[in-house]
Amino acid sequence: MCILFDMSINKSYRIEKDLLGTKEVPDDVYYGVQTLRAIENFRLSGIPLSHYPDFVNAFAMVKQATAQANCELGHLAKEKCEAIKKACQRIIAGEFHDQFVVDMIQGGAGTSTNMNANEVIANIGLESMNHAKGEYQYLDPNNDVNMSQSTNDTYPTAIRLGLLFSHESLLASLDKLTASFVVKANEFDHILKMGRTQLQDAVPMTLGQEFKAFASTLADDLPLLRSVAANLLTAVNLGGTAIGTGINTDPRYQQLVVKKLAEISGQPMKSSFDLVAATYDMGDFVLLSGMLKRTAVKLSKICNDLRLLSSGPRTGINEINLPARQPGSSIMPGKVNPVIPEAVNQIAFEIIGNDVAITMASEAGQLQLNVMEPLIAYKMFDSICLLSRAMDMLRELCIDGITANAAHCSALAENSIGLVTALNPFIGYANSTRIAKKALETGRGVLELVKEENLLDEKVLADILRPENMIAPRLESVSV
Structure with a gap:
C-alpha cells in the first residue's frame, strides 16, 4: 500500500x-x-518537495535572486523586495520546509512546485509586513514573487542548483569510501590469495591488490562526476521565462538575475548559451x-565480490569477514547475512531504473518545453540521495570493519590448480597441462606433483613461489 499525503482537518480557514x-x-x-489544488490532484509518490531540502533551498535562492534583480531595475518596490528576501533567507536557513508539500511527480511541468514556492514566500513575507496570510493585495504570489519569471x-x-548542492555531498561520500578501500588495501597488502576469473581459479594475487582495485575503480569516477556537475549544472535558462x-522581462534582467543567483548561492552559475534550447x-x-548509474554499477559489482x-563461513570462499550487523x-540459528552489501545492490538497481525513467522522460519533450521535468527532478534527486547514503552505509557499517582470514587465503x-600457471614458463605448457589434469583427477597438490616428477629443484621452485614473484611482472626468469 502506498502512503499518501495526510489531509488533516483544520478548524479555521481563509478563502x-x-x-x-x-x-x-x-x-x-x-x-x-494553487498548492492546495495540487495536493488534491497529485497523490502519487507520497514524496513531497520537502523531502529534498537542497531543492527547496535552491528554489528560495532563485526567488531571492529574481526579487533583488527586479528591485535593482526599479520594477519591484523595495519594501516588497525586502519581504521576499527575508522570507527566502528563512527558508534557506531551514524554516518552513514543511510547507513545501506538493508531490514530486505532478502534471503541469512543475507549475505546482513554482506556485507552492510563490505562495509560501508571499505569506511569510506578508507576516513580516504585519499583514495576514492571504492578503495578497500587499504582496502577491504571481505579480510580485513571480515577477519576470x-x-x-x-x-x-x-x-x-539543488543538484549542485546534493552533488557536493555525493562527491564527499565517494571520496571517503575510496579512502576506506585504500586503508584496507594497505592492511591486506601482504596476504597472498588466489585470483579468480569466471569463478574459477586463475593466478595468485594479494588481497591488498583486490581491495586497491576496488578503490581505483571508484576513484576514476570522482573527477568525471565533478566535471559533469561543473560543466552542465551551472548553466541555467533563468531569465528566459516561458x-x-x-x-x-527587462532587457537587462537576464544577465543580472543570473549574477545575483551566483552571489546568493555561492555557485558559479552562468547563462546557457541558447536559452530556447536550454x-x-x-x-x-541524461x-x-x-x-550516477556508472558509479552505482561499479558499486554493485564490488558488493557482489x-x-x-x-x-560460507564453512562451505564458501571465506577469505574475508564482514562485520556482523x-x-x-528466523529459522537457521547462527546465520549472519551480508545485509549491507545486499542493500547496496538494491540501491544500485533502483538507480539503474531511475536512469531509464530519466532517459524516457527526457525524450518525451515536445517543441519548446519538456513537461516531464518533475519526474526527471524526482529521479535525479533520488539517485544522488540514495547513492550518497549507500556509500556512507557501506563504508561505516561494512568496509571499515572487514577482517581477513590470512591463513585460509594462503x-x-x-x-x-591455478598455481600451475606460475610454473608454466619454467616447465612448459604441455607439462603444466598434464600436471593440472593429474592434480584434478587425484586430488593431490600441484607442487607435490612437480617435486615428485623432478620437473624443478627445490631452490628454483622456492624462488618461483615467492609472493613478490607471483603477483607482478619479473625482471628476469630464474635459470632452470
Whole structure:
C-alpha cells in the first residue's frame, strides 16, 4: 500500500481565489489555493518537495535572486523586495520546509512546485509586513514573487542548483569510501590469495591488490562526476521565462538575475548559451544520470565480490569477514547475512531504473518545453540521495570493519590448480597441462606433483613461489 499525503482537518480557514474559483485554505498553512489544488490532484509518490531540502533551498535562492534583480531595475518596490528576501533567507536557513508539500511527480511541468514556492514566500513575507496570510493585495504570489519569471525558467534552474548542492555531498561520500578501500588495501597488502576469473581459479594475487582495485575503480569516477556537475549544472535558462525568449522581462534582467543567483548561492552559475534550447533540452540530466548509474554499477559489482569473498563461513570462499550487523534467519540459528552489501545492490538497481525513467522522460519533450521535468527532478534527486547514503552505509557499517582470514587465503592459493600457471614458463605448457589434469583427477597438490616428477629443484621452485614473484611482472626468469 502506498502512503499518501495526510489531509488533516483544520478548524479555521481563509478563502483564496484563483482561475477556477474559490477554495477554503487552512488558516495555519503558508501555501495557498494553487498548492492546495495540487495536493488534491497529485497523490502519487507520497514524496513531497520537502523531502529534498537542497531543492527547496535552491528554489528560495532563485526567488531571492529574481526579487533583488527586479528591485535593482526599479520594477519591484523595495519594501516588497525586502519581504521576499527575508522570507527566502528563512527558508534557506531551514524554516518552513514543511510547507513545501506538493508531490514530486505532478502534471503541469512543475507549475505546482513554482506556485507552492510563490505562495509560501508571499505569506511569510506578508507576516513580516504585519499583514495576514492571504492578503495578497500587499504582496502577491504571481505579480510580485513571480515577477519576470515562468515556471519554465525558475523550475529547471532550481533543479540544477539543488543538484549542485546534493552533488557536493555525493562527491564527499565517494571520496571517503575510496579512502576506506585504500586503508584496507594497505592492511591486506601482504596476504597472498588466489585470483579468480569466471569463478574459477586463475593466478595468485594479494588481497591488498583486490581491495586497491576496488578503490581505483571508484576513484576514476570522482573527477568525471565533478566535471559533469561543473560543466552542465551551472548553466541555467533563468531569465528566459516561458520558452527562452525572455518575454515580459527587462532587457537587462537576464544577465543580472543570473549574477545575483551566483552571489546568493555561492555557485558559479552562468547563462546557457541558447536559452530556447536550454528550456526544453534535458540532455544534461541524461548525462549526469548516466554517470550516477556508472558509479552505482561499479558499486554493485564490488558488493557482489564482497558477498562472494565472505561466503560460507564453512562451505564458501571465506577469505574475508564482514562485520556482523544482525541475525540472518528466523529459522537457521547462527546465520549472519551480508545485509549491507545486499542493500547496496538494491540501491544500485533502483538507480539503474531511475536512469531509464530519466532517459524516457527526457525524450518525451515536445517543441519548446519538456513537461516531464518533475519526474526527471524526482529521479535525479533520488539517485544522488540514495547513492550518497549507500556509500556512507557501506563504508561505516561494512568496509571499515572487514577482517581477513590470512591463513585460509594462503592455504587456498597453495592448494589451487591455478598455481600451475606460475610454473608454466619454467616447465612448459604441455607439462603444466598434464600436471593440472593429474592434480584434478587425484586430488593431490600441484607442487607435490612437480617435486615428485623432478620437473624443478627445490631452490628454483622456492624462488618461483615467492609472493613478490607471483603477483607482478619479473625482471628476469630464474635459470632452470
